[in-house]
Amino acid sequence: xxxTVTDDLVAEWSEFSExxxxxxxxxxxxxxxxxxxxxxxxxxxxxxxxxxxxxxxLAAVEGIxxxxxxxxxxxxxxxQRFGIQFPLQSFGAPAWTALADGVERGDILLCHxxxxxxxxxxxxxxxxRAVPSGDGGWRLNGRKAxxxxxxxxxHALVFARTATERTPFALSAFLVDLSTxxxxxxxxxxxVALTGVPMGALDFDDVRLEPERLxxxxxxGLALLTTTTSWERALLLGYALGPMRRVxxxxxxxxxxxxxxxxxxxxxxxxxxxxxxxALAVHRSRTLVYAMAHRFDRSESxxxxxxxxxxxxxxxxxxxxxxSRQAAMLGGVRSFIADTGLTVDLADPMAASVYxxxxxxxxxxxxxxxxxxxQN
Amino acid sequence: MNSVDDLCDLIRAILADTSAPADVDIEPQxxxxxxxxxxxxxxxxxxxxxxxxxGVAFPESEVVAANxxxxxxxxxxxxxLRAEKSAVTR
Numbered sequence: 074x075x076x077t078v079t080d081d082l083v084a085e086w087s088e089f090s091e092x093x094x095x096x097x098x099x100x101x102x103x104x105x106x107x108x109x110x111x112x113x114x115x116x117x118x119x120x121x122x123x124x125x126x127x128x129x130x131l132a133a134v135e136g137i138x139x140x141x142x143x144x145x146x147x148x149x150x151x152x153q154r155f156g157i158q159f160p161l162q163s164f165g166a167p168a169w170t171a172l173a174d175g176v177e178r179g180d181i182l183l184c185h186x187x188x189x190x191x192x193x194x195x196x197x198x199x200x201x202r203a204v205p206s207g208d209g210g211w212r213l214n215g216r217k218a219x220x221x222x223x224x225x226x227x228h229a230l231v232f233a234r235t236a237t238e239r240t241p242f243a244l245s246a247f248l249v250d251l252s253t254x255x256x257x258x259x260x261x262x263x264x265v266a267l268t269g270v271p272m273g274a275l276d277f278d279d280v281r282l283e284p285e286r287l288x289x290x291x292x293x294g295l296a297l298l299t300t301t302t303s304w305e306r307a308l309l310l311g312y313a314l315g316p317m318r319r320v321x322x323x324x325x326x327x328x329x330x331x332x333x334x335x336x337x338x339x340x341x342x343x344x345x346x347x348x349x350x351x352a353l354a355v356h357r358s359r360t361l362v363y364a365m366a367h368r369f370d371r372s373e374s375x376x377x378x379x380x381x382x383x384x385x386x387x388x389x390x391x392x393x394x395x396x397s398r399q400a401a402m403l404g405g406v407r408s409f410i411a412d413t414g415l416t417v418d419l420a421d422p423m424a425a426s427v428y429x430x431x432x433x434x435x436x437x438x439x440x441x442x443x444x445x446x447x448q449n
Numbered sequence: 450m451n452s453v454d455d456l457c458d459l460i461r462a463i464l465a466d467t468s469a470p471a472d473v474d475i476e477p478q479x480x481x482x483x484x485x486x487x488x489x490x491x492x493x494x495x496x497x498x499x500x501x502x503x504g505v506a507f508p509e510s511e512v513v514a515a516n517x518x519x520x521x522x523x524x525x526x527x528x529x530l531r532a533e534k535s536a537v538t539r
Contacts (some may be wrong), residue, residue, distance in 0.1 A: 241489040242517070290510065290513045292513045293510055296512035296513070297509060300509050301492055376497055376509065438490075
């Protein structure tokens with residue numbers, strides 16, 4: 074949970090990120106990634122009695138955001154840490170063990186290749202397929218699209234069908250080295266939200282996979298997917314906490330110093346109320362995300378947390394958007410000019426309602442869990 | 450949960466909450482995977498309910514077809530998980 078130890082960790086990581094990224098403002102994505110990873114943010118620290126490894130990782134992600142790390146980089150780090158590393162660690166796959174060290178050092182970058190042109194929320198409809206190659210290995214064919222970090226990643230966690238029927242056990246997961254012959258990456262897509270991290274497509278043209286590339290057993294893809302999506306929905310939005318706190322601080326400064334009608338702007342009850350609402354959004358989001366981290370630290374299973382993870386994701390995404398809307402109104406025209414120090418990016422928080430499971434589809438899964446006879 | 454019959458009861462109760470065909474009875478040898486009886490959500494629910502009532506952790510890596518073919522194969526897994534657990538705690 075949130076306490077003084079967590080707050081100290083956030084402060085340490087904030088200081089670290091400021092010095093690690095100092096002078097690297099115009100460096101490329103991998104250089105900045107490596108600089109932040111050098112602090113150990115991707116490594117599972119020896120946990121002490123008071124703070125577990127998931128809470129520590131969340132405090133690190135929040136801290137680098139508070140320190141001014143670009144939102145896109147915070148997002149990419151959180152996405153790999155929570156959406157791939159922790160789930161693979163708990164799944165216990167040999168293919169992962171071989172990579173873990175390089176990933177934790179920041180030398181090997183991963184991406185999560187689930188979504189296809191036809192979508193990501195209906196995984197059983199995917200067309201990418203792996204067929205046995207006769208020697209225990211596999212041949213992979215298909216195309217994954219809208220994959221965060223695909224243009225810069227070294228390995229991909231690829232979900233593919235290993236059976237033709239639409240059954241829950243038709244999918245399997247593979248850790249694929251993207252330098253393998255037959256793998257082709259697209260140019261980065263021209264994103265207009267979270268522009269700090271590239272996104273692209275991966276094409277697999279008869280890619281040979283050794284038997285040990287399979288993660289878990291054949292047919293375990295959906296179970297792994299349940300795990301990765303549960304982790305992601307619970308914790309990915311932790312990336313927004315740091316940037317939100319920075320915006321709140323600077324909005325308070327602005328409302329205190331900006332004079333209008335012969336008084337500080339913050340003397341208006343309407344302005345003060347909006348800023349209180351912004352603080353409420355930060356408070357609620359932090360409380361929810363840290364509570365999920367705490368439950369993972371207590372070894373509650375990802376499967377049993379799926380519904381609460383979905384609720385957390387919806388809530389933080391909504392709060393982040395409403396928070397940003399308030400900040401944009403209070404910054405006035407300066408919200409929309411790049412170098413004013415009050416610029417607000419409304420596309421990033423809006424995108425949060427769409428990635429990692431669109432909020433409306435998550436609502437359906439929550440309602441179904443409550444017992445409503447509703448299908449996707 | 451002490452027997453494969455208890456497990457059949459558990460599966461029956463979960464299926465009653467879903468849109469599964471109501472006329473399918475669940476016996477130890479009922480083929481669970483052939484008829485589209487179990488969708489992904491139902492499978493995850495069964496795994497979670499087994500954890501809650503059998504007192505064992507159901508590893509994600511065991512959520513595979515071989516274990517869900519019939520209540521009997523699922524019960525065999527529960528017994529294996531229980532044996533592993535008591536071997537560790539002994």
